[in-house]
Amino acid sequence: MYSGRTILKGLLALVTAALTLLGVASPTQAQDSGPVIFGSLDYEDTELEEDVPVVGVVITVSGADGFEATSATDDAGEFSVEVPGDGAYIVELDASTLPEGVSLRNADNNPLETEVNDGRDRRVLFPLTLGEGGGDDEGGSFSGRRVAQLTAEGLKQGLYLAMAAIGLSLIFGTTGLVNFAHAELVTWGMLTTYFFNFYGLAGVIGFLAPLPPPFGGGVNLVPAAVLGMACGGLLGWLINRTMFRPARRAGVSLIAQMVMTIGLSILLRYFMLYIFRGGPRSFGDFAAQRAKSIGPIELTTKDMVAMGLSIVILVGVGLYLQLTRMGKAMRAVSDNRELAESTGIDVERVISQVWIWGAALAALSGVFFGLDQVKWDFGFRILLLVFAAVVLGGLGSAYGALLGSIIVGLVINLSTLFIDAEVKNMVALIILAVALMVRPQGLLGRAERIG
Amino acid sequence: MTGEPRPEIVFGSTAGGGGAAGAIHDHDNPVAGVFDDVEAIPGSKKPDPILIADHVTKTFGGLTAVDVEHLEIQRGAITALIGPNGAGKTTFFNLLTGFDKPNTGHVVLDGSSIDGVPPHKLANKGMVRTFQLTKALSRMTVIDNMKLGAVNQTGEHFWRALLPVWKRQEEEVEARGDKLLDRFNLTHMRDEFAGTMSGGQRKLVEMARALMTDPKLVMLDEPMAGVNPALTQSLLGHVKGLRAEGRTVIFVEHDMDVVHDISDWVVVMAEGQIIAEGTPDDIAANPDVIDAYLGSSHDADFESWDDGPAPVELPTDSTDAAPNDAASTDAASPDDEGSA
Amino acid sequence: MDWGFILERTFSTLFGVEVMVFALAAVGLNVHFGYTGLLNFGQVGFMAAGAYGLGVTIHYFEWNFMIGVVFGVVYSLILAAILGLPTLRLRGDYLAIVTIAASESIRLFVRWRKMKEFTGASEGLGEFADPFYETALNPFDVGVRxxxxxxSYLGRDLWVLTVGWIILILTVLFVKRLMSSPWGRALKAIREDEDAARALGKNAYWFKLQSLMLGGVIGGMAGMLQVIQKGSIQADTFNPVITFTIWAILILGGPGRTWSPVIGSMIYWTLIAFLETTLRQLPEGTSNTLEDTIKLSDFNISQVRFIMVGVGLILLARYRPQGIFGSREEMALDDR
Structure with missing residues (x-):
């Protein structure tokens, strides 16, 4: 019998090690001058199968108080414009300076509105394409390379989703409660990590400011992520302890408890909006990585490390559920609560652990998702995907949640071969509906018995 | 539906307790003697079967919960379906009543196949069931519980519900409900929420409500479970009353004493199969049955038989045969089939 | 602090558009949850179906206003059928998941760039409500207060309010009549215990589908009234917070009671109006002190409202699921 703690310690060490590696691989940006708005322009040459930087394109950035600055892309296709400080800016690409045959993939996105927060550099994207753009011809380009890239993206999304979904499924399994606030826990992890990344605890408790990080100032994303995960676990514990454990004791019906999770979700979401404001942000580290090519696939280093880490963590969760006493107890309670109780398992303790680890995993998934973008309502945007994954895999089954997440991630991303990326999340609804009609107990769930 | 004359049964005397005890082959029994020529073996032919099940099987995750080769239920009689916990009784019940779909097999009700027929249609075909965990509709009044039971109500169609066309039928239904409440001594609870009633009263309401469908075949899943001993006798009296009206009754029970008291025929299940059939006396003497029950006594759940073989020697005088506390706790467990 | 102004604003909310629209949407949810026990966490999706049914028909096809209304109803019915058919045979939480997912998908769909021609995408639709105000039936001068x-109401609003409240009251009476019929009795039985209802010959699936459709159409009507009053349809106004507000209103009033959606909506919106006007009226000094700690602004005040909805929902569901006027006994009967 392995102790759960050993596995967890090992996992934590691995997370830290890998994230440190990530830190070495891409140093944080220097912030000696004012913040810059930057980006790079390139297009994919399908014949050469490589990215061609676009040189000499004029970019104009304008902001409040009549600020306006211009830059042109250099030999690497990169541009950067220094701006006076925080605020909203409009970035416009002069389409007439684009080379012959190259156009914006989505002309609607030019000019772009963006926001600079906390004096941090801001990356903007102008996806380019060979031939006439417009974004609507995505369904047409069915190259092997595109399939490979979308598969990689889908796998990435699936892996991150799985970390969020496992907790949801296990909470349902052990308590019968569908936690509609689970996606908020993903946002919570994302935002607390952002917070530690920039301010440390001093952001909330002002007098801590003179202390060293993480109390008085921001820390590198790696320890910030660990702190964010801890905050996730803490919140999970707190929610169970203050809301649902007393509710279970008082015999509050599951339906009423579900309404409570709805209330919790809106409470958390608007609390986070209140604190963090509306605009999209990014973490202070690893924000400006360029994608690297591995065969036909392009991924940034941070994505590769995060994907590797999530695989390690998911395997770790599997081992935990399979080998440790607590993990086995979690599965037993999920299987049959009464039976588990009668064999002497402390069900309430198991539920508490499920909440803690489910929320911590969701928080970490938020950190990984946050490598692309940090936003106050991110969780709600993926709620549909998480539910589709959990229902497809079988409500209550941890392995089902994993399998369902990978499938949902892959199907959604590959669906953009045929449909607009804008509505790809709606595919999740279709998956959900089909799963319910064909196999309502889910791929790995068991049919229920009546009476 | 309500007009047909029925023999008047004086329930007041039985409700007092003990009055009908032991009188199983008395002159009140309309099916006395019917089973004289029926062989006491599993799957035996009955003179006039109302329900026939063939090759009914159900598996859950590779485990066979029910595997019934052949079963006939005699019309107008009280048939008990007994067996230790986890024998598959409730699952079999669910299969017969359409609440669950069998993997294989056919069921014939009154000459017509009911394979794949959903539960709500079975009620219209004259088959009604109750549940092991009593399903009183808590936030509805007792009389509304009763009125719900009537089938083919005009006012249950959306558009017709808006017009007064259902008022006359509603009055009829209400009168019938009141009559049944009177018969079950529940008139004083008429306008109370069903959720305010005691466990025993809920069982009575559930049975009375089932009668509102005017069923040919009444299927009772552990009607005596969790009911206090005084009320048990009253319930038994009501069950016999159903037979006296010409209805067929099948009930699930695992207390053999209760079974002996009122049933005309007993079917014993163990591990999903029918292991014995016969009159209560046949069953009491059947070594297979004793084995089945004793075998299951190692099951920690089944405490009532832990004392040894004593309970299997069915006492003919059943005044003290009310289920003891252990048995009723068992019965209240929602997972009758166990998780074997 | 101008208490007179605060009270005036609070009172004029009482019969205002929000109260009317949300009460109507809550009547629909009451049919779903209060009477049938259906967990619909996507009522805003029905409102969107009604609103776009109306708007697209008039704006894009330039058909008659009443045909637009008919389409709004038909869209809501279709949505109910699509959501109900795969889920209503299953345990209740699946409906909850599918409805919340569908309502968000509808929002994504209508603001899809490619839908621009029909739905106006993220810019929305306008110019569909004029026939409503220009009808000869309207006794008020739209521009006059x-x-x-x-x-104190603008003539334009007064006409919406008159029509809206008449629809609301007629709908409540309609639902009341249905619920006191055998049809309503069957719904309540399904709410209490679906298996028992099925055993007694009730086709629970069909009843639930009918209930989902009825409540959905009522939600669709609420959506139509809302966009008629606004004069435009914006995809992003149909966000899930609306659904959760409707839930708060229903539970506030008490699910399964005839007038509870109306009473709940009145309580909710007067409470909100009182709080918002009070917060905005805070004297300069107070405001500055608060500024340092919670940075109160117009933007924040609306967030505070949603945070309160969240807290309110949690507390109501936990301690008074039968509504603030419901009896303790009734709560004790809720043994599900």
Missing amino acids: YDFGPF
Whole structure:
């Protein structure tokens, strides 16, 4: 019998090690001058199968108080414009300076509105394409390379989703409660990590400011992520302890408890909006990585490390559920609560652990998702995907949640071969509906018995 | 539906307790003697079967919960379906009543196949069931519980519900409900929420409500479970009353004493199969049955038989045969089939 | 602090558009949850179906206003059928998941760039409500302000309110009549215990589908009234917070009671109006002190409202699921 703690310690060490590696691989940006708005322009040459930087394109950035600055892309296709400080800016690409045959993939996105927060550099994207753009011809380009890239993206999304979904499924399994606030826990992890990344605890408790990080100032994303995960676990514990454990004791019906999770979700979401404001942000580290090519696939280093880490963590969760006493107890309670109780398992303790680890995993998934973008309502945007994954895999089954997440991630991303990326999340609804009609107990769930 | 004359049964005397005890082959029994020529073996032919099940099987995750080769239920009689916990009784019940779909097999009700027929249609075909965990509709009044039971109500169609066309039928239904409440001594609870009633009263309401469908075949899943001993006798009296009206009754029970008291025929299940059939006396003497029950006594759940073989020697005088506390706790467990 | 102004604003909310629209949407949810026990966490999706049914028909096809209304109803019915058919045979939480997912998908769909021609995408639709105000039936002058004691409304709003409240009251009476019929009795039985209802010959699936459709159409009507009053349809106004507000209103009033959606909506919106006007009226000094700690602004005040909805929902569901006027006994009967 392995102790759960050993596995967890090992996992934590691995997370830290890998994230440190990530830190070495891409140093944080220097912030000696004012913040810059930057980006790079390139297009994919399908014949050469490589990215061609676009040189000499004029970019104009304008902001409040009549600020306006211009830059042109250099030999690497990169541009950067220094701006006076925080605020909203409009970035416009002069389409007439684009080379012959190259156009914006989505002309609607030019000019772009963006926001600079906390004096941090801001990356903007102008996806380019060979031939006439417009974004609507995505369904047409069915190259092997595109399939490979979308598969990689889908796998990435699936892996991150799985970390969020496992907790949801296990909470349902052990308590019968569908936690509609689970996606908020993903946002919570994302935002607390952002917070530690920039301010440390001093952001909330002002007098801590003179202390060293993480109390008085921001820390590198790696320890910030660990702190964010801890905050996730803490919140999970707190929610169970203050809301649902007393509710279970008082015999509050599951339906009423579900309404409570709805209330919790809106409470958390608007609390986070209140604190963090509306605009999209990014973490202070690893924000400006360029994608690297591995065969036909392009991924940034941070994505590769995060994907590797999530695989390690998911395997770790599997081992935990399979080998440790607590993990086995979690599965037993999920299987049959009464039976588990009668064999002497402390069900309430198991539920508490499920909440803690489910929320911590969701928080970490938020950190990984946050490598692309940090936003106050991110969780709600993926709620549909998480539910589709959990229902497809079988409500209550941890392995089902994993399998369902990978499938949902892959199907959604590959669906953009045929449909607009804008509505790809709606595919999740279709998956959900089909799963319910064909196999309502889910791929790995068991049919229920009546009476 | 309500007009047909029925023999008047004086329930007041039985409700007092003990009055009908032991009188199983008395002159009140309309099916006395019917089973004289029926062989006491599993799957035996009955003179006039109302329900026939063939090759009914159900598996859950590779485990066979029910595997019934052949079963006939005699019309107008009280048939008990007994067996230790986890024998598959409730699952079999669910299969017969359409609440669950069998993997294989056919069921014939009154000459017509009911394979794949959903539960709500079975009620219209004259088959009604109750549940092991009593399903009183808590936030509805007792009389509304009763009125719900009537089938083919005009006012249950959306558009017709808006017009007064259902008022006359509603009055009829209400009168019938009141009559049944009177018969079950529940008139004083008429306008109370069903959720305010005691466990025993809920069982009575559930049975009375089932009668509102005017069923040919009444299927009772552990009607005596969790009911206090005084009320048990009253319930038994009501069950016999159903037979006296010409209805067929099948009930699930695992207390053999209760079974002996009122049933005309007993079917014993163990591990999903029918292991014995016969009159209560046949069953009491059947070594297979004793084995089945004793075998299951190692099951920690089944405490009532832990004392040894004593309970299997069915006492003919059943005044003290009310289920003891252990048995009723068992019965209240929602997972009758166990998780074997 | 101008208490007179605060009270005036609070009172004029009482019969305002929000109260009317949300009460109507809550009547629909009451049919779903209060009477049938269906967990619909996507009522805003029905409102969107109604609103776009109306708007697209008039704006894009330029058909008659009443045909637009018919389409709004038909869209809501279709949505109910699509959501109900795969889920209503299953355990209740699946409906909850599918409805919340569908309502968000509808929002994504209508603001899809490619839908621009029909739905206006993220820019939305306008110019569909004029026939409503220009009809000869409208006795009010749309541009004039009418005063009734403490209440003061623009003629345009007064016409929407008159029509809206008549629809609301008729709908409540319609639902009341249905629920006191054998049809309503069957719904309540399904709410209490679906298997028992099925055993007694009730086709629970069909009843639930009918209930989902009825409540959905009522939600669709609420959506139509809302966009008629606004004069435009914006995809992003149909966000899930609306659904959760409707839930708060229903539970506040008490699910399964005839007038509870109306009472709940009145309580909710007067409470909100009182709080918002009070917060905005805070004297300069107070505001500055608060500024340092919670940075109160117009933007924040609306967030505070949603945070309160969240807290309110949690507390109501936990301690008074039968509504603030419901009896303790009734709560004790809720043994599900």
